[in-house]
Amino acid sequence: MHSLTWLVFLGIAAYFFSEGLSNVFPKIPSILTITTIGILLAQLPFVNKLHGAHTLGLYLVFLFLAVIGAYCEISSVMELQQIGITLLLFASVAVLIHGALLIILGGLLYRDWDMIAIVSQANIGGGTTAIALAETFERNELILPAILVGTLGNALGTYLGFLVVYVL
Numbered sequence: 814m815h816s817l818t819w820l821v822f823l824g825i826a827a828y829f830f831s832e833g834l835s836n837v838f839p840k841i842p843s844i845l846t847i848t849t850i851g852i853l854l855a856q857l858p859f860v861n862k863l864h865g866a867h868t869l870g871l872y873l874v875f876l877f878l879a880v881i882g883a884y885c886e887i888s889s890v891m892e893l894q895q896i897g898i899t900l901l902l903f904a905s906v907a908v909l910i911h912g913a914l915l916i917i918l919g920g921l922l923y924r925d926w927d928m929i930a931i932v933s934q935a936n937i938g939g940g941t942t943a944i945a946l947a948e949t950f951e952r953n954e955l956i957l958p959a960i961l962v963g964t965l966g967n968a969l970g971t972y973l974g975f976l977v978v979y980v981l
Contacts, residue, residue, distance in 0.1 A: 816863040816865050816866070819860075819863055820865065820866055820869060823854060827850040827851060827854065828847060830850060831844075831846035831850060834846050842975065844971075845971065845972070848971075852968075874944055874945065875945065877941055878942060878945060908937055911933065911937060915929060927950045927952050927955075928952070928955060930946060931943050931947050931950065931955050931959050932959075934946045934959070935959045935962045935966070936962070936963075936966065938963075939963040939966070939967050940959060940960040940962070940964045940967065941963070943959035943960070943963050944956055944959060946959075947959050
């Protein structure tokens with residue numbers, strides 16, 4: 814209970830700190846601030862020693878996936894008309910090419926299909942969905958690498974995306 818109290822306190826404190834910082838610097842989105850705070854907090858030995866973070870995090874990941882899944886509707890894509898269909902086709906082709914390359918290269922070079930599936934999921938769906946897949950395959954040694962690879966892609970993409978927006 815002690816660890817859970819600290820985890821909830823740190824999460825709420827990080828949220829309020831990031832919201833306050835976004836009022837001072839309105840050009841920096843609060844999601845970037847809270848993500849950076851979370852990354853910094855994860856480096857502290859005190860936070861690393863808190864128990865229950867894995868269980869709480871996994872529960873919140875499953876909740877996140879359920880919410881995302883609830884909002885995935887083809888009718889929403891169709892409401893966007895031509896641009897929605899174009900984006901859907903672009904994403905489908907990108908995933909198809911990714912899958913073909915991964916199956917061909919994975920089959921030729923590395924035949925651990927569980928690992929290949931988790932790597933693919935980290936690439937396409939991000940770290941959160943890769944955690945769920947690693948848990949499903951009972952490959953606990955791949956949970957941390959899946960989180961790191963997925964998070965690295967999300968972080969680089971997010972920070973670089975905002976940089977491009979500010980430059981343009």
